[in-house]
Amino acid sequence: MPHTIHATQPIQGQKPGTSGLRKKVAVFQQPHFLENFVQAIFLAVPELKGGTLILGGDGRYLNEIALQTILKMAAANGVARLLVGQHGLLSTPAASHLIRLHQAVGGIILSASHNPGGPQGDFGIKFNAGNGGPAPEKLTDAIYAATLQVHEYHLSNAPDIDLAVVGEVEFAGMRVSVVDPVADYAVLMQQLLDFDAIRAWIAAGHTLRLDALHAVGGPYAIRLFEDMLGAPMNSVRNAAPQPDFAGGHPDPNPVYCADLVDTMQGRGAPDFGAAFDGDADRNMILGRDFVLTPSDSLAVLAANAALIPQFKGRLTGVARSMPTSRAVDSVAKALGIDCYETPTGWKFFGNLLDAGRIQLCGEESYGTGADHVREKDGIWAALAWLNLVAVRKQSVAQIVQAHWAQFGRHFYSRHDYEGLSVAAGDVVLATLRSKLPGLVNTLVAGLCVTLADDFAYTDSVDGSLSQQQGIRIEFAGGSRVVFRLSGTGTEGATLRVYLEHYTAEVSEQAQETQSALKAVIAAAEELAGIYANTGRTVADVVT
Numbered sequence: 001m002p003h004t005i006h007a008t009q010p011i012q013g014q015k016p017g018t019s020g021l022r023k024k025v026a027v028f029q030q031p032h033f034l035e036n037f038v039q040a041i042f043l044a045v046p047e048l049k050g051g052t053l054i055l056g057g058d059g060r061y062l063n064e065i066a067l068q069t070i071l072k073m074a075a076a077n078g079v080a081r082l083l084v085g086q087h088g089l090l091s092t093p094a095a096s097h098l099i100r101l102h103q104a105v106g107g108i109i110l111s112a113s114h115n116p117g118g119p120q121g122d123f124g125i126k127f128n129a130g131n132g133g134p135a136p137e138k139l140t141d142a143i144y145a146a147t148l149q150v151h152e153y154h155l156s157n158a159p160d161i162d163l164a165v166v167g168e169v170e171f172a173g174m175r176v177s178v179v180d181p182v183a184d185y186a187v188l189m190q191q192l193l194d195f196d197a198i199r200a201w202i203a204a205g206h207t208l209r210l211d212a213l214h215a216v217g218g219p220y221a222i223r224l225f226e227d228m229l230g231a232p233m234n235s236v237r238n239a240a241p242q243p244d245f246a247g248g249h250p251d252p253n254p255v256y257c258a259d260l261v262d263t264m265q266g267r268g269a270p271d272f273g274a275a276f277d278g279d280a281d282r283n284m285i286l287g288r289d290f291v292l293t294p295s296d297s298l299a300v301l302a303a304n305a306a307l308i309p310q311f312k313g314r315l316t317g318v319a320r321s322m323p324t325s326r327a328v329d330s331v332a333k334a335l336g337i338d339c340y341e342t343p344t345g346w347k348f349f350g351n352l353l354d355a356g357r358i359q360l361c362g363e364e365s366y367g368t369g370a371d372h373v374r375e376k377d378g379i380w381a382a383l384a385w386l387n388l389v390a391v392r393k394q395s396v397a398q399i400v401q402a403h404w405a406q407f408g409r410h411f412y413s414r415h416d417y418e419g420l421s422v423a424a425g426d427v428v429l430a431t432l433r434s435k436l437p438g439l440v441n442t443l444v445a446g447l448c449v450t451l452a453d454d455f456a457y458t459d460s461v462d463g464s465l466s467q468q469q470g471i472r473i474e475f476a477g478g479s480r481v482v483f484r485l486s487g488t489g490t491e492g493a494t495l496r497v498y499l500e501h502y503t504a505e506v507s508e509q510a511q512e513t514q515s516a517l518k519a520v521i522a523a524a525e526e527l528a529g530i531y532a533n534t535g536r537t538v539a540d541v542v543t
């Protein structure tokens with residue numbers, strides 16, 4: 001008997017969110033909890049039987065234990081071929097690439113992205129479909145429905161596989177390849193970007209500082225930036241993945257990477273900096289004395305697409321998530337290409353990428369990506385920026401300032417109010433919704449409202465409608481505030497307030513961001529009554 005069927009009642013009814021199922025480690029440690037969800041995946045995706053599955057994770061606490069369980073369940077559920085990253089590691093974009101490269105039915109990725117790890121931290125599991133992207137809503141709904149029905153699960157009783165050894169093994173009737181997590185991804189990067197220009201730029205003595213935040217990006221960054229592109233040893237810091245990310249918060253933004261921001265200040269600072277999140281799909285880019293916003297990153301990459309081999313002569317469309325600043329819209333207009341505004345979350349880009357309507361996309365939440373995979377891609381974003389810096393022979397700051405001078409600057413900031421009660425979060429949104437009718441043409445904190453709605457999106461490829469995706473308030477002159485509740489948190493509610501202010505005047509573009517946003521911040525408070533509804537006077541995280 002190659003496997004046993006466990007009839008012990010699994011924990012039923014686990015609803016995956018936009019980024020899969022994300023919970024505290026202790027929740028995942030309950031008996032049969034993980035198994036219920038994994039069995040539900042096999043039920044919802046019957047093609048996995050006899051098919052190929054990609055498997056890996058960001059190395060966080062529980063990663064290897066959960067992988068061994070999933071390997072045994074995959075064998076018992078009839079998966080024919082499984083590729084798993086050595087030591088159980090795969091960055092999210094590398095997993096997406098492997099799914100596509102091997103025409104797999106899909107992939108199971110173990111990650112809670114930028115959320116802290118360790119025994120007290122978070123764990124997560126998500127299923128990516130055959131296009132390499134996050135499961136579409138239809139599929140997550142089917143997985144959820146299956147979690148309600150699972151009464152037993154299939155598990156091989158074969159011993160654990162040694163994930164330290166690269167190679168092929170036969171495992172309870174399934175062919176398993178333990179693969180170098182970086183190799184295929186590195187080949188892909190080399191095909192997309194101007195490695196010769198980057199190599200020459202580094203050889204000329206320019207310096208890099210990359211921070212992997214003790215997460216899965218480390219091995220990728222070492223191989224690409226140091227081994228292949230010639231950056232000196234130690235250009236990549238915190239490169240060894242740790243189960244608890246050394247106690248840190250593996251989220252690349254100026255708040256959680258304050259030390260990197262410091263390192264990038266002043267004479268003698270490195271020329272180029274970047275950081276990546278837990279599963280290496282997010283990125284933050286810095287130059288000497290310069291911190292780039294993700295919204296500007298997207299706009300500048302679009303404007304310079306002709307300098308990046310991947311896009312040269314083939315950029316027909318771009319997309320941004322709704323709360324992302326409208327900087328890229330101006331570029332699309334100037335280039336005469338399409339520009340899509342989608343709800344928050346990478347999966348909405350998937351259809352547009354699959355249909356060839358866009359080749360480049362991004363989110364304000366430090367996510368940038370393109371059509372080479374179906375996930376955002378942190379390492380790729382840093383390489384694409386280095387490509388620009390090397391070809392233009394200008395610093396990050398010079399490139400962005402020239403961009404603002406041409407297109408105007410969209411000042412941008414996100415204010416997060418974390419750990420609110422779910423009720424308080426709901427009250428803020430309900431308050432805003434109640435004010436929407438009749439708001440247009442009124443003055444809020446001195447700003448004239450030109451648009452006020454609850455963002456709804458019709459997917460132009462499959463016609464599906466997504467409603468209530470965030471409150472959008474636009475003001476005359478190009479300011480805007482957006483409100484939404486986080487869909488990825490594991491505790492209480494997080495209110496996100498997205499603030500934007502546009503100026504074409506070069507003399508105004510050097511202002512400090514929060515002061516440039518003063519009027520919009522006041523309008524946000526007046527509209528949402530954040531203090532009255534939550535008791536909070538200041539945001540917990542300002543990025």
Ligand code: G1P
Nearest residue numbers: 019344345346363365486487488
């Ligand atoms: C957050 C970001 C969103 C991103 C998601 C997954 O979601 O805001 O842009 O797609 O993480 O990385 P949120 O917590 O806002 O729902």
Ligand code: ZN
Nearest residue numbers: 113114279281
């Ligand atoms: Zn991530």
